[in-house]
Amino acid sequence: xxxxxLEVKNLxxxxxxxxxxxxxxxxDVRAVDYVSFHVRQGETLGLVGESGCGxxxxxxxxxxxxxxxxxxxxFKGEDFLKVRGESLRKMRKDxxxxxQDPYASLDxxxxxxQILTQPFEIHNIMTPSERLERVKQLxxxxxxxxxxxxxxxxxxxxxxxxxxxxxxxxxxxxxxxxADEPVSALDVSIQAQILNLMKDLQEKLxxxxxxxxxxxxxxxxxxxxxxVMYLGKIVEIATRDELFSNPKHPYTQALxxxxxxxxxxxxxxxxxxxxxVPSPINPPSGCHFHPRCAHKKDICSQKAPALESVxxxxxxxxxxxxxxxGGL
Amino acid sequence: xxxxxxxxxxxxFVVIILLSYVCFYLMTLMPGDPVELMIQSNPKITSADIExxxxxxxxxxxxxxxxxxxxxxxxxGDLGYxxxxxxxxxxxxxxxxxxxxxxxxxxxxxxILIAVPLGVLCALRAGSKLDYTVNxxxxxxxxxxxxWLAIVLIIIFSVTLGWLPAGGTSTIGFEPTGILDGxxxxxxxxxxxxxxxxxxxxxxxxxxxxxxMMDAMRNDYIRTAKAKGLPRLAVVWKHxxxxxxxxxxxxxxxxxSGVFSGAIITETVFxxxxxxxxxxxxxxxxxxxxxxxxxxxxxxxxxxxNLIADILYGVADPRISYK
Amino acid sequence: xxxxxxxxTHGHPFSEEAVLSDVVLKVKDLETTFFSKAGPFRAVNxxxxxxxxGETLGIVGESGCGxxxxxxxxMRLIxxxxxxxxxxxxxxxxxxxxxSEPEMQKVRGDEMAMIFQEPMTALxxxxxxxxxxxxxxxxxxxxxxAEAKERSxxxxxxxxxPSPAERYTNYPHQLSGGMRQRAMIAMxxxxxxxxxxxxxxxTALDVTIQAQILELIQTLxEKLNMTVQFITHDLGVISEIADRTLVMYGGQFCEMGNTQExxxxxxxxxxxxxxxxxPRFGNRVQRLTTIEGSVPAPHEYPAGCPFTNRCSRAxxxxxxxxxxxxxxSPGHQVACFHPMGAR
Numbered sequence: 001x002x003x004x005x006l007e008v009k010n011l012x013x014x015x016x017x018x019x020x021x022x023x024x025x026x027x028d029v030r031a032v033d034y035v036s037f038h039v040r041q042g043e044t045l046g047l048v049g050e051s052g053c054g055x056x057x058x059x060x061x062x063x064x065x066x067x068x069x070x071x072x073x074x075f076k077g078e079d080f081l082k083v084r085g086e087s088l089r090k091m092r093k094d095x096x097x098x099x100q101d102p103y104a105s106l107d108x109x110x111x112x113x114q115i116l117t118q119p120f121e122i123h124n125i126m127t128p129s130e131r132l133e134r135v136k137q138l139x140x141x142x143x144x145x146x147x148x149x150x151x152x153x154x155x156x157x158x159x160x161x162x163x164x165x166x167x168x169x170x171x172x173x174x175x176x177x178x179a180d181e182p183v184s185a186l187d188v189s190i191q192a193q194i195l196n197l198m199k200d201l202q203e204k205l206x207x208x209x210x211x212x213x214x215x216x217x218x219x220x221x222x223x224x225x226x227x228v229m230y231l232g233k234i235v236e237i238a239t240r241d242e243l244f245s246n247p248k249h250p251y252t253q254a255l256x257x258x259x260x261x262x263x264x265x266x267x268x269x270x271x272x273x274x275x276x277v278p279s280p281i282n283p284p285s286g287c288h289f290h291p292r293c294a295h296k297k298d299i300c301s302q303k304a305p306a307l308e309s310v311x312x313x314x315x316x317x318x319x320x321x322x323x324x325x326g327g328l
Numbered sequence: 329x330x331x332x333x334x335x336x337x338x339x340x341f342v343v344i345i346l347l348s349y350v351c352f353y354l355m356t357l358m359p360g361d362p363v364e365l366m367i368q369s370n371p372k373i374t375s376a377d378i379e380x381x382x383x384x385x386x387x388x389x390x391x392x393x394x395x396x397x398x399x400x401x402x403x404x405g406d407l408g409y410x411x412x413x414x415x416x417x418x419x420x421x422x423x424x425x426x427x428x429x430x431x432x433x434x435x436x437x438x439x440i441l442i443a444v445p446l447g448v449l450c451a452l453r454a455g456s457k458l459d460y461t462v463n464x465x466x467x468x469x470x471x472x473x474x475x476w477l478a479i480v481l482i483i484i485f486s487v488t489l490g491w492l493p494a495g496g497t498s499t500i501g502f503e504p505t506g507i508l509d510g511x512x513x514x515x516x517x518x519x520x521x522x523x524x525x526x527x528x529x530x531x532x533x534x535x536x537x538x539x540x541m542m543d544a545m546r547n548d549y550i551r552t553a554k555a556k557g558l559p560r561l562a563v564v565w566k567h568x569x570x571x572x573x574x575x576x577x578x579x580x581x582x583x584x585s586g587v588f589s590g591a592i593i594t595e596t597v598f599x600x601x602x603x604x605x606x607x608x609x610x611x612x613x614x615x616x617x618x619x620x621x622x623x624x625x626x627x628x629x630x631x632x633x634n635l636i637a638d639i640l641y642g643v644a645d646p647r648i649s650y651k
Numbered sequence: 652x653x654x655x656x657x658x659x660t661h662g663h664p665f666s667e668e669a670v671l672s673d674v675v676l677k678v679k680d681l682e683t684t685f686f687s688k689a690g691p692f693r694a695v696n697x698x699x700x701x702x703x704x705g706e707t708l709g710i711v712g713e714s715g716c717g718x719x720x721x722x723x724x725x726m727r728l729i730x731x732x733x734x735x736x737x738x739x740x741x742x743x744x745x746x747x748x749x750x751s752e753p754e755m756q757k758v759r760g761d762e763m764a765m766i767f768q769e770p771m772t773a774l775x776x777x778x779x780x781x782x783x784x785x786x787x788x789x790x791x792x793x794x795x796x797a798e799a800k801e802r803s804x805x806x807x808x809x810x811x812x813p814s815p816a817e818r819y820t821n822y823p824h825q826l827s828g829g830m831r832q833r834a835m836i837a838m839x840x841x842x843x844x845x846x847x848x849x850x851x852x853x854t855a856l857d858v859t860i861q862a863q864i865l866e867l868i869q870t871l872x873e874k875l876n877m878t879v880q881f882i883t884h885d886l887g888v889i890s891e892i893a894d895r896t897l898v899m900y901g902g903q904f905c906e907m908g909n910t911q912e913x914x915x916x917x918x919x920x921x922x923x924x925x926x927x928x929x930p931r932f933g934n935r936v937q938r939l940t941t942i943e944g945s946v947p948a949p950h951e952y953p954a955g956c957p958f959t960n961r962c963s964r965a966x967x968x969x970x971x972x973x974x975x976x977x978x979x980s981p982g983h984q985v986a987c988f989h990p991m992g993a994r
Contacts (some may be wrong), residue, residue: 020331050857051828157945187713187946188884192928192939199938214857217887221930221939244933258862260887262931263914266707266894273859276827548772554728555767556787556838557760559753566786567775574777646822647776 005176005208006039006062011071012232013054013061017281030280031057033232034071036307039176044202044209046223046240048216048255052277054232059180059212063095075176093123096169100181102161106153112139112164113149119171138167141204143197159190166197170205178210183218195222216259220244225315228252231280231288234307238316248310248318250293287321295322329649333639340631344624351623352395355616363387398620408617412609417617421603425588425625427497428595428602432587434518435525440580443530447537448569454542462534469531478524478597485520493517495599521598525591529583536579537572544572574645581637585630589622673704675846675878676725681738683717683724685949692949694720694733696902699976702846707872707879709893709910711886713925715946717902718882722848725880726765727755742846761791764839768851770831774823780807781819784838791842806837810867829860833867840871847872848880853888865892886929890914895982898922901947901957904976908983916992918985921958956987964989 012035014028031054039045047055060066062073064080073080075091083091099105106115116135120126126134136146142163153161162182169177179198183191195218201207213219219226220240227237228251236249247253254273275292278284284291290300299321307319318324363381367373382388386397401408407417450459486494493499498514544550545568553567592604603622610618642648683695695717702708710718724735725747740747742763750758767773775783784803788794794802800819807815810833823831832852839847849868853861869892872879883889889896889910896913898905898921906919917923927940944961955972959965968988976986 050859159945188886188925189713189928189942190945192930192941195930196938196941216858217930217932220932221935254859258858259932260861260865260885260891261933262887262926262929263890263911266891266910273862276829276860277857548767548769549775551728552767552773552835553775555726555759555765557756557758557790558786559756562786567778570777571775645777647824 003041004038005041005076006210007072007074008038008062009036009072009074010034011036011058011061011073012069013057013066014069027281030232030283032061032068033280033283035229035232035234036071037227037234037237039208039210040225041175042202042206042208043224044211044222046219046226047210047212047229048214048219048226049229050214050255050277052231052280053229054280055212055214055229056180058229059097059178059210062178062210063092063097065097089123093119093172094174095176095178096172096174098162098165098169098177098179098182100184102158102165102185103153105165106161108153111150111152112144112156115153115164116149116168116171119168123172125172134171138171141170141201142167143193157190158186159193162186162190162194163197166194166201170201170207173205174207176208176210178212180212181214182211184213184215191218198222216255228255231277231283233288233319235289235320236316236318237307238310238313238318242313242316246316248316248323249289249320250295250322251289252318254292287319297321329642333635336635336638340628340635343631344628347627348399348620348624349392349395352398352620353391355619356391356394358614402621402624407621410610410615410618412613412615412618417621420618421606421621424601424603424606427600428589428604429587430514431518431521431525431595431600431602432591435522436529436583436587438522438526439529439533442526443533444537444576447534448541448564448572450534450538451541451545451572452564454538463538466531466534469527469529470535472528474524474528474591474593475597477527478521478594481520481524482597492519494520495597497599497601517598517600521594521600524598525594533579533583537576540575541568541572543575544568547571574641577640577644578637581633581640582630585626585633588629589626674701675704675706675743676880677701677739677741678721678725679739679741681721681724681740682736683720683729684734684736686732686734687949689950693736694902694949695724697738698899698902698904699738700897700904700907702878702880704878705872705876706894707881707892709889709896710880710882710899711884711889711896711925712899712905713884713946715901715949716899718899719850720902721899722765722850722880722882725848726759726763727752728759757791760787760839760844761842762844763846763848764842764844765848765850766832766835766839766852768854770828770835770855771823773835774831776823778822779819780821780823780826780834784819784834784841787838788841802841803837806841807834810834810837810840810871811863812837828856829863832856832860832864836864836867836871840875840877843875844877846878846880848882850882851884852881854883854885861888868892886914886926887932898925901952903957903973904984904986905958906983906985906987908980912980912983916983918979918983918990918992919958919987920962920964920989920991923991 011032012030013032014030016025017027017029018024019026033054035058037045047058049055057066061068068081075095078091080091113132113135116138117131120131120134132149135149139146139148144160144163153164156164182198183194186194198209199222202209211219211222223240225237225239226243227234228249229235230251236243236247236252243252244256247256258273273292278288278291284301286299286301286303287293287305290296293300305319305321305324307317308324310316310318310323363378363385366381367378386394409415410417410420413420446462450462453459482494485492493516497517550563550567553563588603589607591602592608594600595602595604606618607622609615610622678701679699680697681695681699682693682697685692685694698721700708710721712718720729720733723729725740727735727747729735735748738748747755747758774780781800781803784806785796785799788799788802789796804815804819807818812818812830812833818826818830818834823834826834852868853864856864865888868879871877881889881892893910895908896910897907898913898919900921906913906917906922913922914926917926924940924942928942930939942961947960953959953970956962956965956969956974959969962969966989974986974988976984978984979990
């Protein structure tokens with residue numbers, strides 16, 4: 001069994017809400033609510049969920065773009081939240097992020113060459129001429145031309161910009177890349193190009209991905225293991241095949257049944273799930289999902305279920321009273 | 329909402345105190361105090377007299393104490409004496425403030441009345457001949473020196489045509505027989521300065537209305553409104569302008585904050601008895617009490633209008649709620 | 652119900668075909684051009700199709716393919732520098748492209764209605780949901796404000812919005828994304844349109860909410876006997892909701908036919924590649940098929956088939972000549988010189 005590159009324990013990120021004459025702290029938006037999981041070396045972990053489930057916040061908290069409210073993150077065995085100074089810089093180099101919007105995440109006033117040289121400047125690696133060589137090489141790695149180095153982001157299409165973002169992310173040879181909805185803003189045919197590129201790079205550079213997406217078809221295509229999030233919590237985590245063939249949590253089941261199937265013909269849509277995601281400021285008591293759950297029991301509204309192994313499979317864990325108490 | 333207003337009032341109050349102190353302190357740094365002026369005008373003055381006068385005026389005390397004294401008298405309603413004119417500041421400033429207020433309000437209202445419909449029209453016909461023509465005059469207004477326009481107006485309407493008086497606030501020696509009579513007399517004197525002031529602000533208002541309206545008309549809900557089959561007028565005013573209004577609130581509210589500050593140049597050219605010239609003279613002439621009072625008035629107006637703008641935002645835009 | 656009208660608004664008698672058949676919309680050689688500084692660009696280039704009563708026609712394609720411009724052309728909502736430069740669009744016997752603007756205003760929102768992608772930006776943020784629906788009803792129907800309000804609340808409840816009387820007084824931002832899209836649908840359907848254009852109505856929504864909205868559109872379509880033109884870039888959505896599908900690329904017609912047939916047996920190389928590039932749930936492949944390159948800029952299209960530069964089957968003929976639309980099997984049309992699986 002391969003090693004864990006990332007171990008996350010009880011990680012949470014609350015955003016305070018302040019009110020009143022003196023802006024007292026009255027409540028929190030519980031964007032990430034005591035989440036634990038691990039990522040193995042070389043795998044792709046998918047984080048999936050609907051908007052507001054906290055998957056993006058979790059992704060950003062993982063590389064400390066947001067400081068966590070509590071919990072621990074161990075990266076390659078070291079406590080990422082405790083390191084300071086030089087070793088923090090080293091660790092940061094080793095984990096990179098790709099964002100959703102390739103239009104907003106590249107500085108429009110910088111050439112592609114400048115954008116891609118920046119990581120080397122920040123970490124003071126290589127001479128300027130070596131950097132330029134490396135940048136050209138990077139551009140070719142992500143399927144662009146070395147001659148593109150003096151162009152500006154607006155001269156590229158959305159898909160090409162996302163390639164530039166990817167080049168920037170892999171510039172410093174990281175081991176972990178967190179990709180936050182990297183293909184959501186792109187057209188279908190371009191999505192395929194980027195997904196293929198990400199797969200190729202993973203093989204070539206031995207990358208580990210945390211892949212955040214709302215699109216289950218894309219997640220299914222790319223990920224080895226998948227964590228399903230709902231209102232700041234992981235409700236189910238399992239290997240891909242296990243999750244899709246044997247989903248335990250009613251939310252996962254609803255999510256899967258709501259995916260439109262390509263090419264299976266027109267059908268009478270059935271209601272997969274009624275209601276909408278409640279506010280993370282004042283989430284429902286007990287299991288956050290119980291108001292929308294068709295199988296809820298009394299205990300569901302009283303006590304929150306823990307993320308526990310499903311019978312007979314230590315790799316498959318689900319946070320649901322129905323599965324922990326012997327199945328549906 | 330109330331909490332928000334109270335919090336903002338507190339902030340405003342603190343800012344006024346801080347700014348007035350800073351200004352007070354800066355005024356004390358200015359070379360030449362009233363005693364020095366007395367020395368210049370009276371060569372026979374002795375150094376004992378100087379000492380006595382300084383103590384009398386409190387000039388020997390540190391700035392913060394003098395500030396505290398000044399604040400306590402202001403709070404009691406005593407605005408002090410003008411050193412230059414030797415009359416109470418309230419008597420000096422009061423009527424001039426009214427004159428300035430009338431002039432600024434009338435020019436501001438005129439500017440809004442003209443700029444808003446014209447700006448909307450330009451936005452709807454962006455790139456047309458009308459748009460270019462109006463924009464040309466708007467830019468001319470923005471870039472034209474105010475004294476020049478004022479002089480041109482005087483030459484045309486009072487010197488050449490003789491329709492309107494060239495300057496002043498009311499006819500000297502004229503005894504109005506009623507309110508209407510007096511009002512009409514004042515109005516004659518108001519027209520030219522109002523026009524010249526209004527023309528200057530029309531340009532910037534119009535550019536702003538145009539930009540804001542073009543922004544609003546680009547929104548998806550405009551398309552929705554059209555898709556509903558609404559006639560053009562309803563689309564433009566009910567859906568477009570209603571939204572374009574929101575950013576306009578700031579610029580208009582901030583313009584209102586200037587209604588008591590006066591316009592030195594325009595007031596000077598038209599010999600209009602406003603507060604602008606007075607404030608200018610008070611600062612250059614070291615007329616401490618007059619300068620401080622007018623300073624506090626203008627700072628308070630800016631802050632107050634900002635507060636009003638923020639409250640109006642909440643009224644105009646349901647998405648904004650103050651808690 | 653479509654009332655058979657013997658004469659259109661210009662006093663011309665209807666064509667016999669239109670009266671007798673159940674075709675609700677017949678678009679012929681529709682052409683919409685944008686006159687930009689770089690020269691004119693045909694965003695919609697001679698598109699023809701028809702939709703039958705009660706049917707859902709899906710129009711699918713990537714950004715810039717002209718699917719939205721087609722819809723806006725039908726609504727006559729093309730703004731400068733765009734202009735409809737040719738063709739006809741006959742809705743219930745009347746050519747929409749020949750109506751005067753006041754006549755068109757009477758049709759928009761009444762006989763034909765449209766719902767949009769972003770329910771947040773498509774609703775006016777400073778007016779209440781109620782004001783926005785009432786406005787449309789008052790525009791088209793001869794009712795009092797009180798009756799309009801009653802109708803609005805009835806519509807809100809029809810689209811499944813809980814406590815509709817309260818929502819009536821809410822502003823758009825006070826509703827969730829799914830509820831806003833429901834309100835948008837309530838508004839579009841408030842005057843009983845016979846023809847509904849849905850422009851990516853679920854793209855901005857989460858997948859479970861998307862399923863709810865699709866279900867709602869289907870249910871209402873049956874209940875109100877509507878004809879629907881459904882525009883999306885999502886192959887999954889199109890295959891679940893559309894009876895027939897039109898695939899567009901670069902403003903041109905690629906392929907049209909029964910939806911299931913198109914997915915099973917795509918004839919146009921673009922359709923084929925598009926289907927292959929989408930990860931298909933429960934149908935995993937190691938690598939996705941890709942379409943090389945990206946959609947060209949408006950002025951970079953070749954004179955012939957717009958897909959030429961990205962097509963593996965393209966020949967010199969494709970570059971120079973526009974392929975004609977041909978019906979290869981009953982009801983399955985394609986515009987390609989070298990269709991897939993050609994016999």
